[in-house]
Amino acid sequence: MLSTLAVKKLMPKAFSGVRVLSITPCRQAAAVAQSSDAQVAKAQPLAQYEDLYPSSENIPISLEEKVANWKRANEIFFGPERDLKNFPHPVMPVTVAETYHFGIIPTRWFKALYPKLGVSGGYTVTLGTILFLLSKELFVLTYETIELIALFSILNAVRWKWGDNIKNFLDRKQKEKMDFLYHTPLHEATKGYKTELTQINTEIERKEAIPTIFEAKREQVDLQLEAEYRERLANVYATVRNRLEYQADLEHTVRSFEQTHMVNWIVNSVKKGITPQQEKDSIASCIRTLKGLSATASI
Template sequence: MLSRVALRSAAARQSTALVVRGSATEVGGARDEQNFPRPVRGEPGKVRLGFLPEEWFQFFHSKTGVTGPYTFGVGLATYLCSKEIFVMEHEYYTGLSLALMVYIAAKKLGPPLAAYLDKEVDAIETEWNESRTDSIKSLENAVEAEKTAQWRAQGQELLIQAKKENVLLQLEAAYRERLMNAYTEVKRRLDYQLEKSNVERRLSQKHMVDWIVTNVTKAITPDQEKQALDRCIADLAAIAGRK
């Protein structure tokens, strides 16, 4: 009974400390696990004789020594029995037999039961930790997926920019092609006009030359032609004499 009271008081103090610590660490939405680590499952304190807390013996040890707690217990029991404050009737011996059976059962069945219960507690704690770890891992995977999606979105922006540049290049190529077609057509027409002018000029010159030769030929009389021929012969003879 006394050990239960001590354990309850310790649990109450721990729960109060956890409430204060939780209120101090949850400010801002993030837990400061470095300065305020997560609570660890507490273990019950040490006891002697199966039900007396170790703190009682430490309290007597500083005043009466090592045998003080036992002397106090034996003296108190002797006083209660001698003054018949605690009457040892048949229920007392029944209680002794029950206590003996409980002691034997605790010694025989206590360690396996304690190991089983500890195993169950560890399994529950492991399951909770696994669920917490899985939640953290899923959140980390979600963060990585979000980063990947952001990276892909940036790639889509680059792809759209490249497509815009390709469209601009295609427009520039089409513009230059049309400009070259216009230049070629204009040059072809100008070449045609130039060739036409050249042909007309050659025809005009040929026609003019033919007309002049014809008119000159018509204007020369037979006497003028004979005189010119004689003069040419005389000139050739003079040139031949010089040589």
């Protein structure tokens, strides 16, 4: 029923708006044109001041510039010129060792009132405030007040009795949560990044060692080529020497053969030219010479 009434009330308004839009498009166009002209007219006096103010657009910064900015900020806050002994970095404590009076009023409030009100100043202000509220009936005592006092007493007793245990339990749970959500993932990510950095540094060292390795391999190839060249040169020398020695031996053999043949031919020719009578006379002459030599030797 309510939805039907709402539709009956809202539909005419919606269609009336559509009718106006459909009937008066020219008026709307004129209104839009007038508003745009007014905006342009307002913007023209400000255009002359655009050069005096910096642009609010994001200025693109390269990765090298970002790294340089981080290094410069690190040198300013953590560099050697920073006096960390006299001006250390502020550290936000995780927990604050706070003590309370009446279970809810911090002790530091009493210490702040001590210079002007003395030791009993904090108690006087507390009890006086309570009495003021009661006397002016700003705080009315009802049965709920007794329940509030009882509840406050029970909670205060629980805090005094098991407050440290509850605090330690909650701190332990918070620490486990922080370890699970932040510290452990951060440690694992840091460990993984260190491993990746080690691998990247190893690859960088390998890349830097490539020219040295290439030079060593080139020298090794040059030594191999030099050794091969010297071996082939020695083979050529040995081959040429063997051929020269063969040629020399050949010529020596031919000469020796010719000489032997010449000697044999001369000897045979001489033997053929000696007659038997000349041979006998020669033998007899040799015998006489030997006899003369023997006689001379005996004397």
